[in-house]
Each structure stands twice: as structure tokens, then as C-alpha cells.
Amino acid sequence: xxxxxxxxxxxxxxxxxxxxxxxxxxxxxxxxxxxxxxxxxxxxxxxxxxxxxxxxxxxxxxxxxxxxxxxxxxxxxxxxxxxxxxxxxxxxxxxxxxxxxxxxxxxxxxxxxxxxxxxxxxxxxxxxxxxxxxxxxxxxxxxxxxxxxxxxxxxxxxxxxxxxxxxxxxxxxxxxxxxxxxxxxxxxxxxxxxxxxxxxxxxxxxxxxxxxxxxxxxxxxxxxxxxxxxxxxxxxxxxxxxxxxxxxxxxxxxxxxxxxxxxxxxxxxxxxxxxxxxxxxxxxxxxxxxxxxxxxxxxxxxxxxxxxxxxxxxxxxxxxxxxxxxxxxxxxxxxxxxxxxxxxxxxxxxxxxxxxxxxxxxxxxxx
Amino acid sequence: xxxxxxxxxxxxxxxxxxxxxxxxxxxxxxxxxxxxxxxxxxxxxxxxxxxxxxxxxxxxxxxxxxxxxxxxxxxxxxxxxxxxxxxxxxxxxxxxxxxxxxxxxxxxxxxxxxxxxxxxxxxxxxxxxxxxxxxxxxxxxxxxxxxxxxxxxxxxxxxxxxxxxxxxxxxxxxxxxxxxxxxxxxxxxxxxxxxxxxxxxxxxxxxxxxxxxxxxxxxxxxxxxxxxxxxxxxxxxxxxxxxxxxxxxxxxxxxxxxxxxxxxxxxxxxxxxxxxxxxxxxxxxxxxxxxxxxxxxxxxxxxxxxxxxxxxxxxxxxxxxxxxxxxxxxxxxxxxxxxxxxxxxxxxxxxxxxxxxxxxxxxxxxx
Numbered sequence: 001x002x003x004x005x006x007x008x009x010x011x012x013x014x015x016x017x018x019x020x021x022x023x024x025x026x027x028x029x030x031x032x033x034x035x036x037x038x039x040x041x042x043x044x045x046x047x048x049x050x051x052x053x054x055x056x057x058x059x060x061x062x063x064x065x066x067x068x069x070x071x072x073x074x075x076x077x078x079x080x081x082x083x084x085x086x087x088x089x090x091x092x093x094x095x096x097x098x099x100x101x102x103x104x105x106x107x108x109x110x111x112x113x114x115x116x117x118x119x120x121x122x123x124x125x126x127x128x129x130x131x132x133x134x135x136x137x138x139x140x141x142x143x144x145x146x147x148x149x150x151x152x153x154x155x156x157x158x159x160x161x162x163x164x165x166x167x168x169x170x171x172x173x174x175x176x177x178x179x180x181x182x183x184x185x186x187x188x189x190x191x192x193x194x195x196x197x198x199x200x201x202x203x204x205x206x207x208x209x210x211x212x213x214x215x216x217x218x219x220x221x222x223x224x225x226x227x228x229x230x231x232x233x234x235x236x237x238x239x240x241x242x243x244x245x246x247x248x249x250x251x252x253x254x255x256x257x258x259x260x261x262x263x264x265x266x267x268x269x270x271x272x273x274x275x276x277x278x279x280x281x282x283x284x285x286x287x288x289x290x291x292x293x294x295x296x297x298x299x300x301x302x303x304x305x306x307x308x309x310x311x312x313x314x315x316x317x318x319x320x321x322x323x324x325x326x327x328x329x330x331x332x333x334x335x336x337x338x339x340x341x342x343x344x345x346x347x348x349x350x351x352x353x354x355x356x357x358x359x360x361x362x363x364x365x366x367x
Numbered sequence: 368x369x370x371x372x373x374x375x376x377x378x379x380x381x382x383x384x385x386x387x388x389x390x391x392x393x394x395x396x397x398x399x400x401x402x403x404x405x406x407x408x409x410x411x412x413x414x415x416x417x418x419x420x421x422x423x424x425x426x427x428x429x430x431x432x433x434x435x436x437x438x439x440x441x442x443x444x445x446x447x448x449x450x451x452x453x454x455x456x457x458x459x460x461x462x463x464x465x466x467x468x469x470x471x472x473x474x475x476x477x478x479x480x481x482x483x484x485x486x487x488x489x490x491x492x493x494x495x496x497x498x499x500x501x502x503x504x505x506x507x508x509x510x511x512x513x514x515x516x517x518x519x520x521x522x523x524x525x526x527x528x529x530x531x532x533x534x535x536x537x538x539x540x541x542x543x544x545x546x547x548x549x550x551x552x553x554x555x556x557x558x559x560x561x562x563x564x565x566x567x568x569x570x571x572x573x574x575x576x577x578x579x580x581x582x583x584x585x586x587x588x589x590x591x592x593x594x595x596x597x598x599x600x601x602x603x604x605x606x607x608x609x610x611x612x613x614x615x616x617x618x619x620x621x622x623x624x625x626x627x628x629x630x631x632x633x634x635x636x637x638x639x640x641x642x643x644x645x646x647x648x649x650x651x652x653x654x655x656x657x658x659x660x661x662x663x664x665x666x667x668x669x670x671x672x673x674x675x676x677x678x679x680x681x682x683x684x685x686x687x688x689x690x691x692x693x694x695x696x697x698x699x700x701x702x703x704x705x706x707x708x709x710x711x712x713x714x715x716x717x718x719x720x721x722x723x724x725x726x727x728x729x730x731x732x733x734x
Contacts, residue, residue: 018415018557018558018559019412019414041414041416041667041668042414042415042416045386045412045414047386047408047409047412047440048385048409049408049409049440068440071438071439071440072438073414073416073435073438073667073668074667074669075701075703096732111663111667111668111669112667114664114665114667115665115666115667121732123728126719126720126721131710131717132706132710134717135706135709135710135713136669136702136703136709138709138710138713138715138716138717139660139663139664139669139702139709139713139715140663140664140667140669141663141664141665141714141715142715143715143718143732144715144717144718145718145721145728145731145732146717146718146719146720146721147721147722147723147727147728148720148721148722148723149723153723154723157723157724157725157728160725161725161728161729161732164725164729165729165732165734167732167734190385191385192385293506296478296506296507296508297481297506297507297508298481298482298508299482300408300440300441300478300479300481300482300507301408301440301478302441302478302503302506302507334442334701334703335503335506336442336503336701336703336704337703339499339502339706342502342503342505342506343498343499343502343505346502346505346506347508348505348506348508348509348510348511349505350498350501350505350511350513351510351511351512351513352493352513353493353513353515354493354512354513354514354515355514355515356514356515356516356520356521356524357524358524358527358528358531360514361490361512361514361524361528362528362531362532364512365463365488365510365512365528365532365534367532367534
């Protein structure tokens, strides 16, 4: 079946203004050809939302936006890499893909693989993972296997499986993931008309900071922007190997999506920081939660705790932001992915037991 | 403070290609002026995703898309109406808004009101509402008050409060909500280059079918499309007043977002159906869940159960779809809003207790 025969990879919309997904939008910058079967959920094109409350906390005429990648189809930036990884897997004739993941990657892998007509295997350590975390992978039709072992064993097994059986690895070692993710940098430049002065980004496995840096550099080479931003990477204090220079054997943070002690893209992330004259800094869980609440209750934007690390970090180093600078903070995932944290850590509480009368309610409201 | 001074309503992006929210995109069709302070989270511009698996079940060369409005900023189509309702409330000088809602409306109201610098009150019946359902409203900074009464009493109280105190009602009786929601029809036409033959839509309170019909008619009058679609409204069997012609005193369905026995926009919905030569039909909870699973596991799209009613309905009446027709199904909310249903009703189960060895995992995978 050729690419054009396959209804799953049909050219999406007939109108020239319609968004047809990031591969279609940026294909000249991506390792695809006309014969690559594009498996897309119209990911990308996520809003770059002004964040006046955050800007106000900084002052000095600084302008702040958040790149809200939680509005991708499966709720995180992983969709950007997965449309590439799955399209290339399909092009290579794969019938199944596999990853070891307990979170956003497994959801994206399952959704795109199933859409592309492939099986999606997700290997997780047993007893370690809450079912809720896997609900998305399961509902998308992923086949989730729990081994009596730890996460490192799960990772080893998926690598071996991909070497020995006809199943494609879509964990972050898959090189197409970075290619897809770099398009978020393109979109920021396309929206602002220029690269920002600073790019603040949560750093866990360090693939995303690597991808953004690649995107900005590529767009500058192509003359799409005149400069590249300083890459400001922020890690959770309990999982900050790039800040301390040491592997964390037991990383701990409420920001589970960046709870990583030994980042896969360590060297590339350091290169991005050095070449961009950027920095790595850490933020505490309390600072992350404070930024998480600020984003939701002042800006109206509900993100995953890990996403809020970028805003927490910006506020932590706000004295060093140049006057009048433009700053973009990356929000990697949707807050709806983690409702438990929302309930536990929002400041507002349900007020109960009010008499069902106008005056009683008005009084509670302060009238 | 004028609209242009207010950082919350700053013109979003400098680049002409950037999406600046639905009011900016469609202001000529909306009751706003240059002095209306636009409170936006860049809602709208949601993807119109091809649904080849659904089309395949119908055959006859029918083409199917889903309008995935679950990718709005707070996860549902309510954001479209709320950017209008809150912007107009701000223009009128409101300092607070109020609604009675246990679901998507309360989340949208809280997010937009807080972004606009207003207080957001949400009145709910005590003991009836799970905390999880209110997590979003709370995290956005909404002030949620539970009365010792039922939902009808809550509705009566918010109406009275809005009449007697300086607080603006943003429940569905707010006329600006429909105005904002109609832009989804504009986007469909802008994407396809024409109106579809059929528009399949879940119907609960009937505001959305009213809004879509208004949007299609307005676009046709303006010459933006040559035709209007047949409006195919689908209700849950246990809450189908528009199908049966009778109020449901105790509506029941798993699709909580359309569990409504006496729709507020009853007459307008009937007008839309009649003028468009459309139909109202009901679907069972089992049919809804079947479509919900199909969407997730075949198309890679995870929606709320209520959203899947549009697809369940289309499949139920598929014999009546004309050959070669174009059909758009509206998906109103994000599946992440209701993770419990996902876990309970997806077909895939976690497979546990596998030995952490290559061969053991490979065997389970069928290699």
C-alpha cells in the first residue's frame, strides 16, 4: 500500500490555510520524502500564550510567553517526536513499536502507532506504576506489559527486543524524536517573527532542550531568525544531574516527568547550554508548585508540575533577565494528566454546607 | 485602564501568521468592538482530524473528520463561549462572574475569569459532585461553594445572585456564549473550503448545536460557503428529550456532559434540526463506549464519553449517509477530563507478572 492509498495518511484538508500537522508544515527541515507515509494527529501549532502575570513579577519591561505544548493531541510535546518516529517506522515497514515508559511517551507511542495501523508495546516495571498513569496508553490500544523488575531492566529489555525482533524502538534513543521536537522552536520564531532572548525549559532526559537548540540553530542558518536564544534549562532540585554534574541514583521530585537521574542526552544538553551561553539551574518542588499555582490561577493555564519548572526557574533568576527582554517558557504537558497533584496542591478549597438561600450564598461571597 | 494598557489583553503575537484567539480571528462576525478588552487563551483553531477508521466502517466513499475541540485551553468547547462571555463581562466592568456547573463550564469560567482579573464563583450541589470533577475549577482559582440543595436550586440561586449583586452570570443563558461557540462552524468551513454535508454533534443542553447552526448560516449569508450541513444531533438514550419530545426528570447516562433532561436551548435546537433537514437520534451508553474505544484505539483520539455520542450516532445511521458525502463529527471535550471512564471501559488490560527476561517478554508479545 503506497502512502497515497492509505486513508490514515491521506492529505488532511483541502484548504490552503488548514494546519496539516508539523511534518507537512516543516517537511523541508525534516528527514522525510514524498514517499514517507505521514502518520499525524495534526500535532504542533500549539498556542504561544502571553503571560502578563509572570511578566509583571519580573518587571523591567520584560515580555513573557508560554509555549503550551500540553495542547498537543495526546497532551504533551511527545507528540511532536512521535509523529516523526511512527511515520519513519511505517516507512520502514514496521508492524509494531515498543518503548519503556510510564508516562507521556507511552501515551504518544500508543496513539500514533495505533493510528498508523501498528501494534504498540509498552514495558513497565511492575508494582511501581499507578494504573492511572497508564490509562492513556491502554485506552489508545497500547499493550502494556509489566515485568517483575525495575525501570532499567525494562529499558534494557526493549533495546534488546528491538535488536532481535521485528519491533521498532521509539524510546528517546530513536533519532527521529528529536527531529520532530525541534519544530516547536520553528513555531516560536514563526509566531514572534524572531527568536526570543531567553528560552526557559524544564530538563529531565534532556532530549527536548537538545531539540529546541537544534531547531533554533537550523532556523538561524536558514535566515528565518537573526539570533538564537540563551537556553535556560531548569531541573528539579532532587533530580538535577546537569546542575551538579553528578548522576542521581535516586532522583526524587513531584515533577515526575523530569524525575531522571542520568539524562540520555546529557552531552547534547551541555553543548546547547554552552553554545547558547545559557545556564542550568535547579528549582525546589515548592518553587515548582508555586509556579504551577500561579500559572493556573493568574494566567489561566493548567500544566503538568514538570512544565512549571520553566516558570519557577525564570522567576528564580529574574534579576538576571535583561530589561525589555523577550522570554518564552516551555510548558511540556497538560495539567489534566495529573489531576491528583491539582487536588492536593491547589490553594482553593471547596466550601461546603451552605444553606440553599440567596442571602446565605451572597454572604459567603462577601456581598 | 484601557484595553491596550492591560497586559492581560495585549495583542498576542507580532507575526501575521500567528493565531491570536477566536475573537481576533472572527471579530467581524462577533459582537465586539475595538474597545472590547479581549480575554483570551488563544482558544479555537482546533484540529479537524481525518477519521479513516470511521469512514471505513461506513464505506461508500464517505469522508469523515472529527473537530477535536478537546484541544482548547481548558479541554473543551466551552472555551469558545467563555472568551466572549468574559471579555464582554470585563468590558461591562464586572469584577466577578458566577455559574452553576459541575463540569466543563466551571473550568472554563474559572480560567478565563481569573485571567481577566475577576473572581470566579462556582455554585454546586453538596454531596453530589466528586471532587475530581471540580479539580480544574479549583486549580484555576475558582471559588467553589457547595449548597445543601440540588442542582436546580443552585441554578436558581446563581440567577438571583446575578440580578441582585455585582456578579455576571456566565451559565449558558449568557448570550455571548453562543456567539463564541459558533466560530467552530467557521473554522470547519475555513478548513474544508466548504461546509460538510453532515454535521454530527452530541446534544445535551443544546447550546452547541444552536451555535454551530448559527455559524454555518452566517457564513453562508456572507458567501463563505455555498451550503449548510444537515444538523444531525445525537443524545444519550437515557437523556433524550429532543428525540422523545419529553422532559427527562431523571436523566441517566455515562456521558455526563450531556446528562440533561430539559435542555435550555430546546426550541433553537429544534429550529436548527428542521431548517437544516436534520435529525435527532439517540444512542445507548454501550454504543457511546464502543465509539469512544474506536476513536482512541483506531484513530488515536481520546475524547470525553459525551463527545463519542457524535461518532456513535453517525455509525448508527450510517446506511443513510449519502455516497461520497463529507461528514464532520464534533468532539466536545478531552478524554483526560474523565480518566476513571478510560480505565474502567478500555478493552486493554495491564498484563502483569512477566519475568524480566528477553525471551519471557518476547513470548508474551507473540514472537
